[in-house]
Amino acid sequence: MNQLDLACEQFRALLEEQLRRIETLEGEKVDFSGQRPVTIGLAQGDGIGPIIMAQAERVLRRLLESEIAAGTVTLRRIPGLTLENRLAQGVSVPPESLQAIKDCDVLLKGPTTTPMGGAMESANVTLRRELDLYANVRPVSIPALGIDWMFFRENTEGEYVLGSRGVEAPGLSMDFKVTTDAGTRRIARAAFDYARRNGKTRVSIVTKANIMKKTDGKFTAICHQVAQDYPEITADDWYIDIMAANLVNDSLRRQFQVFLLPNLYGDILTDEAAQIQGGVGTAGSANLGNRYAMFEAIHGSAPRMLQEGLGDYANPASILKAEAMLLRHICRTQAAQRLEQALSDCTVHVTGDRNGATCQAYGDAILALLDQ
Ligand code: IPM
Ligand code: MG
Numbered sequence: 001m002n003q004l005d006l007a008c009e010q011f012r013a014l015l016e017e018q019l020r021r022i023e024t025l026e027g028e029k030v031d032f033s034g035q036r037p038v039t040i041g042l043a044q045g046d047g048i049g050p051i052i053m054a055q056a057e058r059v060l061r062r063l064l065e066s067e068i069a070a071g072t073v074t075l076r077r078i079p080g081l082t083l084e085n086r087l088a089q090g091v092s093v094p095p096e097s098l099q100a101i102k103d104c105d106v107l108l109k110g111p112t113t114t115p116m117g118g119a120m121e122s123a124n125v126t127l128r129r130e131l132d133l134y135a136n137v138r139p140v141s142i143p144a145l146g147i148d149w150m151f152f153r154e155n156t157e158g159e160y161v162l163g164s165r166g167v168e169a170p171g172l173s174m175d176f177k178v179t180t181d182a183g184t185r186r187i188a189r190a191a192f193d194y195a196r197r198n199g200k201t202r203v204s205i206v207t208k209a210n211i212m213k214k215t216d217g218k219f220t221a222i223c224h225q226v227a228q229d230y231p232e233i234t235a236d237d238w239y240i241d242i243m244a245a246n247l248v249n250d251s252l253r254r255q256f257q258v259f260l261l262p263n264l265y266g267d268i269l270t271d272e273a274a275q276i277q278g279g280v281g282t283a284g285s286a287n288l289g290n291r292y293a294m295f296e297a298i299h300g301s302a303p304r305m306l307q308e309g310l311g312d313y314a315n316p317a318s319i320l321k322a323e324a325m326l327l328r329h330i331c332r333t334q335a336a337q338r339l340e341q342a343l344s345d346c347t348v349h350v351t352g353d354r355n356g357a358t359c360q361a362y363g364d365a366i367l368a369l370l371d372q
């Protein structure tokens with residue numbers, strides 16, 4: 001078969017697969033209210049992952065001490081999610097790791113390294129897809145500047161769902177971007193529900209619908225349909241380029257509250273927002289589905305820090321913020337509040353370099369604040 005026919009056949013198979021995926025998108029949400037028993041999976045990740053996760057685990061054990069003793073909370077280490085094992089098996093998430101994760105209710109995950117080049121997909125992307133974690137929720141707050149933003153990034157569609165499976169014809173390469181009605185509706189609901197529950201009055205939809213007419217056009221239209229069920233909330237549209245500028249425009253940025261975006265724009269804009277907050281090491285990230293949820297730092301595994309002997313100076317603030325989000329998600333609200341308070345009171349300054357405090361010193365300070 002020639003390359004063109006092969007590409008057409010590949011395309012049809014992708015289209016059929018995505019149409020089948022739509023059937024799987026609805027599901028009942030797990031309800032953690034009433035503090036039902038929970039198993040929390042802990043995956044160390046690669047690079048600085050094990051270093052920041054060691055502090056995250058210490059803190060979690062302290063916060064949930066009595067529930068762990070009573071058996072209503074179980075912490076479970078997830079085996080095999082290391083770069084070495086993933087490379088040896090040639091898979092982004094080994095089956096035994098995925099099964100262990102599915103045996104837990106929620107996962108706290110250190111950053112994982114994606115090998116450059118090659119065909120291996122990012123473990124993050126695989127997990128988001130396999131666990132159907134469709135809402136990537138990322139808060140950014142800078143009280144001193146009056147900034148209080150919450151990002152709702154669609155997490156399973158867009159450029160990511162087929163990102164490793166584009167097609168090629170002679171002299172040409174094509175990747176695909178996928179937007180579904182059901183996939184858009186559920187992320188829009190998540191954003192508007194959040195806005196309603198938290199007394200927010202505005203949700204800003206961010207796309208490039210002037211150029212990506214089919215996919216972003218649909219995303220915007222469906223978000224506005226969903227908005228009709230929330231008459232007390234204003235829904236407005238922006239293009240991603242001007243929104244990237246607005247976030248650094250001091251006279252405009254305070255007015256934004258909740259952002260609702262397709263996957264790739266959400267990826268980019270949340271790094272920008274985290275940087276405005278003080279760096280990508282400072283923001284936490286929740287990946288929520290109906291059945292499972294995964295919490296992680298917004299930054300990567302920083303292999304360069306290890307090569308330069310700086311691993312011990314990694315900043316655990318981002319993974320600890322993710323941990324607070326995890327505690328809120330499983331309705332351990334008091335533990336979440338204690339951790340949030342300790343994080344906001346902590347004066348230990350980690351810079352990621354020898355001039356700053358170590359990761360361990362930061363963990364020590366958080367534990368000391370929890371004891372107060
Ligand atoms: C993020 C990361 C991931 C993404 C990478 C690691 C695949 O940048 O969580 O924002 O692109 O979503
Ligand atoms: Mg990113």
